[in-house]
Amino acid sequence: MTEISLTNLTFYILSFCIIAGGIFTVSSRNLFHSAVFLVFTLFSVAGMFVMLNAYLLAAIQVLIYVGAVAMLMIFGVMLTTRLADVRLRHVNEQSWPALAICGFFLAFLVYGLWDTPFTVSGVPMPADTAHALGTLLMTKYVLPFEVVSLLLLAALVGAVVIAKKD
């Protein structure tokens, strides 16, 4: 058992968590359960980012997705679902065809990905990506940086206008 096998093990555990979490999120009967499973999946994805040495991104993932988006989802669920509703049929009638088609899609995807020769370069990842990301963001990706602020403003104003009950 070497270091590598440990990472392999953790990878498989994490991917199992992600996939199981995803499946439960999608298929769980109780909406709140699926929300919680979503949180669990996002957390495991953050773990996966850590596996890929993207620590800052992992932290961002946890902070935004788990902290904000998932929380938002839970808020949405709590606001819109009467407790009794939670038990309603949660899957619409086209589940079987959809399942089949997704199966096909997965098959093609996997087939497609498997035999495309990505050029994997051996250069190891730089240890601390946070600073690199920061400089990169400020220098090379300035425009998207500012556009994002506009986007956020638009989202804010839009959401406020839509949600504000008057």
Place this chain on the structure above:
Amino acid sequence: MLELRGIIDAIWSFIVGLLAGLGIPQWAIELVGYALIAVVMFGVVAVIVLFLVWWERKVSAKMQDRLGPMRVGWHGIIQTIADAIKLLQKEDITPKAIDFPIHFWAPVVTFVAAFMVYVTVPFGKGLIVSDLSVGVLYIIAITTFTVIGLLMAGWGSNNKYSLLGGFRSAAQVVSYEVPLSLALLGVIMISQTLSLGTIVTQQDNLLKWYVWRQPLGFLIFWIAATAECNRTPFDLPEADSELVAGFVTEYSGMKFAMFFLAEFVNMFTASVVAVTLFFGGWMSPFGPDFGPSWMWFLGKTMFFVFVLMWFRWTYPRLRVDQLMGFAWKVLLPLAFLNILLTGLGIYLFDGLK
């Protein structure tokens, strides 16, 4: 000698020798090590919380000019232990109409979220489980989990009061989290690093503590932190007069204890972060080697915990709209202002490297 680091290393090398003998592979040993550290940390946290509970009751009593728990031990020292044991064997009444899994996991999530912060907290010189490079961000990220815990508790117990309580506390915590994270930015701008260890090492003497350069930042942080822990001025959700016990109404027995525990841990964490970022963590005011580092660390944090307790019996409880309005209308603009000021300050005084 007082530095615990040496003792710990000695113990660790003994254990390693023992395990190696048993033929456990290297990596497994490492994991076991971490596990041991985790258990030890849990023990430390537990002890501290017990002390804090007792201390809080003593302090609040003192402030109300009464004696507090005296009967159990000397000055009721083992009162909290008695409480703990009591809670352990109290019947856990779980109502029928609840959503059991959510109800069951809410306290776990809350406590674990609070507990995981201490991975990257520098208790002393070298006394840090693992100095994460994204330390500060990690701490902020983990604290958001408490919100999830709150909501789960609120929804899981299927009780109007707990639902409303959950909502309110979540809204409160969420509102104060933004100024909290923005306040820390000032420190990061100056320290140019997220890892707590390096931040502490940068504050090697009294003058270099960041509080002097970030007074506004510290103020905003401290207020936000008290709000995060639902402490006094901001403890509306589980205020007795309002919504019964807020989101913990349906909990009893060990699950209730867990929430109680998480609250005190959060209190401790808030003061820890304040100390580490603004008051030089385990750095003594006179330099890095002046007395045992962890002693300094604990002293400072206990002082800030005292401040929190102090707040509890001095400030009146805020109304809900004041509470929320304060966060968005006062703290947030101040936080932005602070960032601008620190930006200018760094630019003017220290010059940019």
Place this chain on the structure above:
Amino acid sequence: MSEFAAVAVFLLVGTGIVLFTFLLAKIIRPSAPNPVKLETYECGETPYGTAELQYNVRFYIYALLFVIFDVEAIFLFPWALVYRSLGLFAFVEMVIFITILVFGLFYAWRKGVLKWF
């Protein structure tokens, strides 16, 4: 990657210990369920209606604002990290970024969204 091993272990150990204590409590504590006790707690009143919150959007507004400003904070962190090495230019960018979002806050404030009543 190894730094976060501690995090993972902490997570597992933490949950393990908590579950252990719950198990311990479950063993020790008596359990005597009776219908009255098992009803949801309504300050002693008999609970009526489902625990459905009458719809008010204020909670959602705060969550929404939190998301927007949390994302903003996220952008500030890397900027803050490299602020000193980047210089005035980064500072001006950040000023623009912050003013736009402060304008958003101001808009929300003027719209009366932040009032809680």
Place this chain on the structure above:
Amino acid sequence: MDQVPIGLNHYLMLSGVLFTVGIFGVLTRRNAIAVLMSTELMFNAANIALVAFSRFVTPAALTGQIVAMFTIIVAAAEATVALAIVLLIYRSFKGINVDRINFMKW
């Protein structure tokens, strides 16, 4: 335990599977918010793939991570607006059962 070190394909497979699960969720769930959650899953699948690419294909230039970061942010913004719309629908239809919201037709 096969000794093959975790390569790019593993991550891509993982992201593929997660993406498919996300799509299945979007196609089958009756509740609007469940659909939103499934979209979040799809976003994450994309992020994993991006970060995996950045880690394996171009370790030096962190473009993958930058793009992942931006997708996260856009996803967040999208989630807020989407949820605002869902709440609006809830207010007028007293329920967000996607089946009943079938006005996208002639």
Place this chain on the structure above:
Amino acid sequence: MLQNAWIIPALPLAATVLIIFGTHRNRAVSSGISIAAIVSGFIYAVAILFNVLHDHGPHEFYFKWLDFGSWHLQIGLLIDPLTAVMLLVVTIVSSCVQIYSLGYMHGDPRFSRYFAYISLFSFSMLGLVLSNNFAMIFIFWELVGLTSYLLIGFWFEKKSASDAGKKAFITTRAGDLGFIVGILITLYACGTLNFGEVFTKIETGVFAGGLLTAAGIFLFCGAVGKSAQFPLHVWLPDAMEGPTPVSALIHAATMVAAGVYLVARILTIYIASESAGMVVAVIGITTSFMAASIGLVQNDIKRVLAYSTVSQLGYMIMALGLGAYTAGTFHLMTHAFFKALLFLAAGSVIHAVHTNDMQEMGGLGKKMKITALTMFIASFSIAGIFPLSGFWSKDEIVASTSGHPIFMVLTLMVAFMTAFYMFRLCFLTFTGGPRDQHKFDHAHESPKTMTVPLMVLAFLAIFAGWVGIPWLSHGFSSFVYHGEPHHAAFHFDIAGISLFVGLSGIGLAYLMYYKGTISPDKVAARFRPLYTLLYNKYYFDEIYDAIFVQPLYAICDFWFWFDQHIIDGLVNGAATLTLWWSIAKNWFDVYIIDGAVNGAGYTIRGTGSILRFAQTGRLQNYALIIFAGVILIWFLR
């Protein structure tokens, strides 16, 4: 003077028009006009006679009427001794009849219309006599036929009268058919219809042979029809339904004589073609013998006279057929006078007893002196007793058959039968006891207007014959002759025989009906089959009925049936066919065309509704479909 001869027919025509359009309400005026017209016509005819006496030659005056390119139709007058005689005869008899009608038709509501018809008849008869070509003669021929129909059916409310009129009209028309074919043949052969030109063509041999014979026979058909000869004689006895003066004028003197006049006019044809002449003769003798035999047993007074007319006409036709031109025309003249007299006398008898049946008469002589006397004179004349006109004309005819022994025997037998039935009639009506007392008491002598014409005609019946006395230098034979003028040779032997035959006939009648020594019933009983045969007129009516009418009916029925079933069937069939066709078309239209159209519409709607299901409005369905599409494309790549 001669070229204005057209005035003679014009006057009666004017009278007719005046009566019809003017004075038909005033009876006296209209009758006066008519009589004046005919009497002035008589005077003018006498003037013409004197004119022609000293200038025999045929005088022809004509002008072009219609121009047909290469050929033109001409209309004109031909005046020669024959025309003069005929004009005289027609005008005399017509005047006497019209004067007689004043009395006879006294109570009739359509009094003036009667005179209009009589004048019209006179106009057409005079026109016929004067015409100089076949076309003109044919036109007047048809007019005469028309007026005879009108007059026979004068009392048209009586069904028998209207039937008789129709019968007469149709039978004469049958004859006219042959007549017109003959005219066409002559037109075809000689290119002209003028008598003179045709006769020159015949003499020059251009128009000869079979064609000439055929023409002759066909022309003779007209005469057969008009003069009631053998096959077409059936209409004359029935024509008695008309008023008696009409019978007297038309069916005794004039119209029936038209046929004889025609044969006389075109005698050159029959002289040129022996066979045609022989046909005419044979027809003539058969008609006279058959009519005389029927006349023996008839009880109706007018029917007896009708059959006697037929038989006398047969005489004239036979004479002409044998080429005796003068004999035929001379007998025509005398016969006209005494036959008219006989009819008018019978008329006054009927007027008196109001019945035609001789069995109901008897002993009227005492009551009606003048009528009885004139009747006896006419009977003696027709029987051919010596001093009277009948003797001279009949003698010439018997003489004309000298060359043909069969003809002579038959002629003598006919003479015997004529004498017998005439005196049978006289004795039955005037002598013996009254058989019907009631009628006998009412019987009274006719008024003056009726008896005066009787006396005039009686005078003519006696002295008209004297014109033809053979020894006379300018006798009739020198006046009216064909070819060369010749003096009639008197044959004592023939005259004697015929006189003896006449007297024997009178004696037999005297024995049977005056003395009663031989009872007519016993004789009838002995010759029962012969009697019934004769009484039933040789069953000619039944035969004709069987031969023509019934087949016609049968044919009509057949055609009716044919029409009813086949034609109607066809029509209805066509109708139903079209009905079915329309139904089919409608079905086709409804189901196929509309079907197709609606079908298209329905299919579109159907597919539309099917596709509608695809429009569920749910985003997830659309997403699924899109996603499936992506995969499909991916798969098909």
